[in-house]
Every structure is written in structure tokens, then in C-alpha cells.
Amino acid sequence: MSVVRSPLNDNDLRTTGDALQGALVDVLDLSLVAKQAHWNLVGPRFRSIHLQLDEVVELARAAADRLAERAAALGVNPDGRADTIAKTSGVPAFEAGWVKDTDVVNSFIEAFQRIITRMRERVDATEKSDPVTQDMIIEVTQELEKQSWMFQAENVGA
Template sequence: MTFVSSPLPEAERAIAGDALRATLVDLLDLSLVVKQAQWNLYGPRFRSVHLQLDEVVTTARDYAGMVAERAAALGVSPDGRAATVAATGQAENRG
């Protein structure tokens, strides 16, 4: 297994890592929320709104991938597991 050493000093890496992890969770959560909204669409403009929401989901997932890759490049382990997204979202809703 290869470990990536960060080009940043530890304090800056921690700050960047926290920001990247939070952004990753937000993007994954957004993609899931939009999918939920999409599944509950109906009405005369269903098709056009459905396609627009597909674009939002794709964009959010693409950016989530970029954020995770940047985190890994800094030596920060990205965590996009469903349990992490759910726990982080619940903590934000409480606080």
C-alpha cells in the first residue's frame, strides 16, 4: 500500500482536509436529495424538470469525485459512505 505524503504542513492539511470532507458530504447529500425530489415529480412538466434534475445530480456527483480526489492527493482520506453522509447531515440539523 502506498501512502501519500501531503505537500502541506500538518495544520494547513487538517484545515483543508476538514473543508474537503465537509464539501464531499454536502455534494453527496445534495445528489441524494435531488434524486429524492426527482422520484416524487409528477405533472405536465415532468419530463423537462426530470431532465434538469438529472443534470444537477450528475454535476454534484462529478464534483464529489473531484473533491475526493483532491483530498486523497493531500493525504486526507475521503469518506463518502452512506453512514458518514447520514451522520454528518443529522449532526448539522441538530446544531
């Protein structure tokens, strides 16, 4: 049952809804992995990376809210449940226990590469189905690419 009438036709709504749901799951998982890393980070660059991970969490949570609200506004039920995230996220698994600062940086470089690739696919998918959603996904992708650059810069000289 849909309680919200979408301005999109069924085909465009399906494409757009899939893109929003996939983006939602990826950024929610990114926020969880970033908090896990934040709590278990060790090493000489602890403080700077610890604070950087907080920025990632803040960015991801804000993006998740925007994406979920866009989906709801179009009449698509956003699904941010833990089991949905676990089954469909593109974020690589993060190891348990204490993790060295260099390993955290490398993990996040890989995570950003995967998520950004998936986000860019969503940008392409929504070009015709819903340019408004496409703009939102482009915005989130831009923020993710900035964080990716910052983590890659951490590796210089490491």
C-alpha cells in the same frame, strides 16, 4: 496511517481536509436527494424539472469525485459512506413519496442556499491553507450557484 505525503503542513492539511470532507458530503447528499426527487416528481412541469434534476445529479457526482480525489492526493481519506453523509450533511431532508413539482423546486432552492453558504465558508477557510483546493471549491460553488439560479427561475409565475 497515511500512505500519501502531503505538501501541506499539519495545520493547513487539517483545515483543507475538513473543507474537502464537508464539501464531499454535501455534494454526495445533494446527488442522492436529487435522484429521490427525480423518481418521485409529479406535476405539470414534470419533464423539465425531471431533466433538470438529472443535471444536478451529474454535477454533484462529478464534483464529489474531484473533491474526493483532491483529498486523497493530499493524504486525507475521503469518507463518502452513507452513515457519514447522514450525520454531517448540510442538505435538508427530502420528503418521502410523490412530491409536487412546485414543492421540489422550493426544496431545491432551500438546499442550494444551505449548501452554497457552507461552500462559501469553505472558500474562506482554504484561502490561506491551500489555494489549489480553494480554487476547486470555488469552481464547485459556481456550478451550484448556476443550478440555484435555474431553480429560482422556475418559481417565476408559479
